[in-house]
Amino acid sequence: MNNLKKVTMGAVAVSLAASMAACGDAGTGGSGGKEAAAPGNAGADAAKSGKQVEITFANWISVEDGTKEAYNQLIADFEKKNPNIKVKSIGIPFAQFKDQVLVSSAGGNPPDVSMSNQNFTPAFAGAKVAEPLESLLGQDMIGDIVDGSKAGVTINGKVMAMPWAPHPSALFWNKNLFKKAGLDPEQPPKTWDDMVAAAKKIAALGKDEKGNPIYGIGENGASDSYTGNMLLRLAYTYGGKFVDDKGAIVYDQGTGLKDSLNYLKDAINNKISPKGAMMKDLRPMFANNALGMLIDGDFGRTNFRSMSGKGEAFDKEWGVTIVPAGKSGRSETVFTEHQLVVTSGSKHKAEAAEFVKYLVSKDAMAIYHKLNGVMSSRKSIAALPEMNEDAYAKVFNEQMKTASPMPSANPKFDNAMQVSTDMIVMVTEGGKSPDEAISTVIPKIKELYK
Template sequence: MKRKNKIIMGAAAVSLMATMTACSTGGNTTAPAKDAGGNKDGKPVEITFANWISVEDATKDAYAKLIADFEQKHPTIKVKSLGIPFAQFKDQVLVNSAGGTPPDVTMANQNFTAAFAGANITEPLEEALGKEFVDDIVAGSRAGVTYSGKVMAMPWAPHPNALFWNKTLFKKAGLDPEKPPKTYDELISYAKKIAALGKDEKGNPIYGIGENSSTESYTGNMLLRTALSYGGKFVDDKGAVVYDQGSALKDTLAYYKDMINNKVSPKGAAMKDLRGMFANGTLGILIDGDFGRSSFRTMSGKGETFDKEWGVSIVPVGKTGRSETVFTEHQLIITKTGKQKAAAAELVKYLVSKDAMLIYHKTNGIMSSRKSIAALPEMNEDDYAKVFNEQMKTASPLPAANPKFDNAMKESSDMIVLVTEGNKSPEEAITTVISKIKDLYK
């Protein structure tokens, strides 16, 4: 049965100045009743939580704090972590669920949720979590998790992509270290000036900008993010693929070919590679999510002192005349065949609560997809937080209605390989790949 994900491709309006209304399901700090989600006899129940943040260096400490706080507030619920590396995550959850051992709660993102909903392993959340939670979701995030009129995942962390720049490299390239690019023309110009620096004192090549170019679905997401700035669109309102219509995708691939083949951006790089390069001072510009700060602190080995070496701003304005970006959102799902749904609901409610989001925000700079929490002064305490809350106003949900969206994004990453390594023109790459994507969507 086909599921239609009613995604609103327009900007995600976020009113951060809205009056905060405290509600019992989100803003409070009071622990729930001791047996909430637990056995009636008071004995603890164990729930499994499939996630990737417990096995990543930048987030494992935050994960430990969150689970410890949850278990202290819910003494009758114990959480067993199923830490799965991100690259294997979607397939492993699908295999476990098909084999009769689904996790009670699983992380997801906008690529994975479509596949999980298509496999019928997601539980609708309005009844499980309550109307207060669902009505409190930021509009763009809610649109991205709504399938056939039902909310099938709880947005946890929106992760809108913004622009990071290295102030040291800007200065060396003769650029103002306090002024990031405001337009795509400036972005390209600045990146080329930084790349012209050649190598650092250790002999490592210096790149102006980092664009994902490895063959994986996340690269496809980032290609689409760039294509939006050129006026592109992946699907129409009926879900038909229109990515190849007009000049936007052709112009985007021409940009990638120019950046990568002229060594302004590294060839074949995944996001983890680009983050490492930004952290070691050999990458001038990187467009990344709100977790960037904690990643750079950890990977640089300099901790908070590294913050002085970079800045963050909204994505430069492209052909559309506005700052185009996407939510690379982390989401939470209660699995349909899980054995501990009440306890699972308590974990999801906690992880998106005020208490949990303040922990996650303090440790990793994570923002909230809930309007009431995003408006809190504690979530807007510095320029970093304000930039990402501002970026959410023009971030679009990924058009992930089709269960094959993740596969389509991986296929689309091949277009970058074809133009940068296969010596193909943008038109040839589009003809080769888009036909495959359209076949997937049939």
């Protein structure tokens, strides 16, 4: 099993406190787009002073190979449009991100702006790290958020993060392996059962010419919260639900979770999917013809081009389509969303808000979409022709229509998702039945939520 490394909290507090100390006390605002400044914004007064403000931005995209170039171009464009605001990057690996931001903020040195996602934002809100955004961003921008994304960042009636890139997951299929398995390489599976059958045929190929194992589909099996998110996605496919309308845990009710665990047990134990895999393991496998199918986000094309070593030429070897419908009767996926938080401890909230406005603006999304294929969480931008320029973009915009927000209002949601992966370990490595795994783990999740 692949496990998240635990963060040494004291060391993190010291090192991050030093790196996140902001400098300067006045500056300018400027959105870099068409959005008007929110009422009461101090950015205009700061602009008159001519002084430069440095804001800190905690993020993981500046330290990941697939997104470094996009990050550099975004910062350069923002600083060109806003010469009185300097952005200092605090790059943190994703696996350590939530803990480091929480520790640094608790120590009195929060970043001005922090990346977040559907798992982290409830924890940031619960720890009072996140600032409500309605007054900072303005109602026009808040009202422009895609409904599913807005629901995922609204906690106790307040918008606590600005959705940036929604990342709905779609189904990628490897045409080379489809052909070798006797499947039509130009026809992806139309139903969930068709997908499972195709995965079994591809896995039956056994090994490639170099003796490396070939798997039919990649399902996450590591002990991390992202794997918990993907288990929840499977449960939705099988008709399950995590919480009811009042926020009470109902994950163990019905057969959705049990059916999901049975599917994973069969897939992993019969070597249709690799054991204990993280997404960072599955992506290069797909790009190197060791994995027949993978449900992944809109940045997949950029990743696969790079990991295959073939660049754009690799596009001929795979296709992408919406996730096949299962027991629920619809194409089920979830927003594995990148979000943006203005911290409550920021000394430069006006400038931080201008940076957030820029990152979700038309200009910024044009850069990010061109380089990484990401979609926009804003209705007005998602509908633009340049965001729907090819079949690839259209698939993900179509997938957004049935993507579900994470039921993540509880600050312990991220913890619950990680604990839920114990059920996968129990059924795939511990010899337990799904019923035994559910009866052992769900009470622990319910205890977390008390």
